[in-house]
Amino acid sequence: MIKITKTLVTLGLASVVMQSAALDMDGMNGTTARKNPLLEQSKLPFGAPDFRKIKTSDYLPAIETGIQKQREIISAIVSNPETPSFENTIIPYEESDALLDRVTSIFFCLTGADKTPEIAQTQKKVMPMLTELGNDISFNKLLFDRIKYVYDHEYAQLKGENQKLLETIYKRFVRSGALLPEEKMARMKEINLRISDLQEKWGNTLQDATNDAVVWVQNREELAGLSEADMAQCEKDAQSRGGKAPYCIVIVNTTQQPILASLDNRDLRRRVFEASIHRADGTGLFNTFAIVTEIARLRAEKASLMGFKTYADYSLENTMAKTPEAVYQFLNQLIDVYTPKADTETKEIEEYARRTMGSSFQLQPYDRFYYSAKMKKEMLNISDEEIKPYFNVDSVQLNGVFYAANRVYGLTFKERKDIPTYHPDMKVFEVKDRNGKTIALFYSDYFRRPTKRGGAWMSSFAKQSRQRNQIPLIYNVCNNAKAPEGQPSLLTWDEVTTLFHEFGHALHGILSDCQYNTLSGTAVARDFVEMPSQFNESFATIPEIFDHFALHAVTGQPMPKDLKEKMLGSINFHSAYSLGENLAATCLDMAWHVLPESQVPTAAEAKQFETEALRHVHLLNSQILPRYSTSYFNHIWGSGYAAGYYSYLWTEVLAANIADCFAERGALKPEVGQDMRNKILSRGNTLDLMQMFTDFTHMKQPDAKSLLKARGME
Structure with a gap:
């Protein structure tokens, strides 16, 4: 992000x-x-x-x-x-x-x-x-x-x-609104001020809600199934949050919690899951529905003032998709393929669980990750705990993310311990081009703490601009668990791909070569900005890159060939879930923003509105919930993705098409990377975005089949 x-x-x-x-x-x-x-x-x-x-x-x-x-x-x-x-x-x-x-x-x-x-x-x-x-x-x-x-x-x-x-x-x-008549202009000012107030309130409320939603655990036995390192992290998290119990499980920003794949205690899994989905929709201090519905009404009114039917129509005007109808057409193509595969996947997991839990066992959403992980272990003979020791965060960054950037774009990275940071966990690297010229500074802040909001993102202390004689000062932020002093901090495969993803955004800023600040780096439409980051994930699985970073945290030995083959072969195991949660979140975003002002529900109606919106697009699924529910969907209420969350799937198609081009021409060939750099990554928003895509791929339109193939669904 x-x-x-x-x-x-x-x-x-x-x-x-x-x-x-x-x-x-x-x-x-x-x-x-x-x-x-x-x-x-x-x-x-x-x-x-x-x-x-x-x-x-x-x-x-x-x-x-x-x-x-x-x-x-x-x-x-x-x-x-x-x-x-x-x-x-x-x-x-x-x-x-x-x-x-x-x-x-x-x-x-x-x-x-x-x-x-x-x-x-x-x-x-x-x-x-x-x-x-x-x-x-x-005005x-x-x-x-x-x-x-x-x-x-x-x-x-x-x-x-x-x-x-x-x-x-x-x-x-x-x-x-510069062309609005005076009375409408005055109202637009009021709307802007009120939305600003509400978004500031949203950010504070959601962070407090997420911190408050931690699940306290009284004894070590309840944490059965976790590794020693994960138990130590739960103990550390408890201490940093006031020590109300010896251990606590921190809620991350998504609906499903990755820790559910490991917890043996079903009741604890339930507690964690419910803490996640109800973090901001309960009866306490942290219910966000009043904020959400007022923002939605104000956005709808703003669109109306500007002469648009809905906020989605207004928001999409300058994107690649252009209209809500085009977005829904794109989404429906994916929903049609996804639905039968999701139903089959759920049935398989429930049938597997019943082998040990009995024929009357009813699979719940908090069981899904747990039994899917067990199936994966049994069918593919692989588990996250086997592979995590090979994903030391330092090796992933230096020997994976940076190494790929070196091979493809000719960049080198030197840590600068003399440049201060706002937190001791942050690192700074000087980025040099293949000719030895410094072109950027890159900061990384990878570990979670109570003062950091959830998720992962990229931004800058300064954007590139020839007009200002300014090189880019780019940073990535993540929320990985930090191991106790002296122990390596290990990542899941999802966290590995997140590092590659966010660094793809960073490369878009680092490699920018534009005259003006306004046009440089990532200053592109939402449904293009996620393409470089999604594309950069593809390097994580290229064997030469993978072998270079997947080194055992203690021995330094590469991942054994048989384990590597199983691990890479398991990436798309039960892949319908991840597509489904994204589709559901995307459709929720659109549902809220295709409403005229008069149809925006009240705070009391918001939860039911979400249910009906998902039912309408055939995505109401008790097993596969939206990646973000309305009450904690920060992308659309606190950030700039309103009527734009579809861009993750849209740009995944672009990224898959570009990855196919790299594979055909030579994924690690410097001349291919230079072509990508010249035609896309350095250009910022200086050219038509579809033209940039076509210039590199020679495709007139994106092909969604590449996305389904990459996800193992075709």
């Missing part, structure tokens, strides 16, 4: 390098003055944030200063007596919020990855300020008049990135 909250908050407004000095006072009498390090260009290599100097108290005044600076620049643009031009209007606007962008890029990293109470309080103050700024800019008639003049008079004469930048900026203003 790419983290795009910051971009949305600032309404996609572009930014620029500026320097400013500001003073804040330390000490009770204000006698000791210090410069706010966020308001100065960092003196560290490549402009890396200097976390040794930054204090939590620095963020609010720095953001306030950044807002003021951008307001001053906007004022200068609209006051310019010269005829509007690309040079005196578009470029200054593109460069108007560099200071603010630099500060908020750092701040919003912490709100997701290390959200202390102090950071949370600052965020509460910051969000309304940023939304108000975005409104004031988006600044004098500014828009200048931009429109340039668009009307210079667009046809401009070339390349200049033309694309002008088009992007102009259309963003139009989509924000």
Whole structure:
């Protein structure tokens, strides 16, 4: 997942390098003055944030200063007596919020990855300020008049990135409501402010709900089935969360909890599963339905103000899919293939369970992973516990993720222990191209903690921009369990592919070669942005890459050939489940966002609405629930994937098509990687996205059959 909250908050407004000095006072009498390090260009290599100097108290005044600076620049643009031009209007606007962008890029990293109470309080103050700024800019008639003049008079004469930048900026203003009459514009401002408030409340509530949903375990015997390392992690998690019991099981962000595959105690499996699905829909403090339904109503109203039938119609206008009808057509093709395979899979698991539990045993969703794992062990003679010792997180990163990037794109990575981070778990690597030139810094923060929200994502402290002479400063965040001191931290296969996935996003940022910040890196449509990450997962299973990272954490020996063959052959074992949970979540997202305002349910009706929405598309399945249920679906309520979660499946098709091209031409051949880099990964949003896909694959349209084949369903 790419983290795009910051971009949305600032309404996609572009930014620029500026320097400013500001003073804040330390000490009770204000006698000791210090410069706010966020308001100065960092003196560290490549402009890396200097976390040794930054204090939590620095963020609010720095953001306030950044807002003021951008307001001053906007004022200068609209006051310019010269005829509007690309040079005196578009470029200054593109460069108007560099200071603010630099500060908020750092701040919003912490709100997701290390959200202390102090950071949370600052965020509460910051969000309304940023939304108000975005409104004031988006609805600044004098500014828009200048931009429109340039668009009307210079667009046809401009070339390349200049033309694309002008088009992007102009259309963003139009989509924000710049052409609305005054009364509708005023209402749009109110909607934007309220949605900002609700999303900030959502983020805090969901994180608190997930932390509160931990399942406390009184004795070691209840954890039977877990490895010693997993039991140690449960003990460590309990200690870090107040020690209400000797052990606790932490709830991860998805509906199904991976730990259910190992727990022998059925009642504990039930407790864990119910804690997951009810984390945010109960009668306590953490019910999110009131937030959800108000956001849905406001989005529907916003779409109506803009002249669209539904929010989905509005949201999809600038994507590859274009319309809700196209999304549903795509999804229905997959549902038709998936449904019979899912029914067969469920029947097989239940019949297997009845061999040991009796003919009356009724398979429950919290049993599915457990008995599927046992079937996998019996049928394929393989289990997660056998393979995890070969997936040490350090080896996966260095000998897998980085090694693949070296073989395919010619990149090398050198750890920089001299560059500070916001948390000791974070690592920093200098990224060099095959010619030895430094092209990026890459930060990785892989281990979970109470101050980090669930999931995995990529974002940046700074995007690549030739205009700003800025190399990209990219980071990945995950939520893997950290082993006790002195022991290796081991991953499941799903976690291995997550590292490759998120680094695919990172490569999209690292390899960017664009003039303007607005167009660089991952600044593409949702139904394209997940393609590089999904594609990068394919390298994990290429034998040469796999053999290079799948090394025993203690002995350093490669995974034995027979175990490797069984492991790779088992990847698509019971694969209908993962497709089904994704399809169900996608259809939930669409169901909420194809509603006109008058049809959005109340908070009390939300749970029933979810049930009926799934029934309508034939995905109401007690065994295969949505990957995210409505009450904890952060992608669509807290991030930028509203009416866009389909993009994971859509881009999986693109990724599978591209992986097929790599396989045909030579998956690890540098010339193939260079072609991918030249035609897609370096281009950002400077070209038509379908054209980029066609340029590399020579395919006029994506072929969904590749997805089904890759998932072992054809």
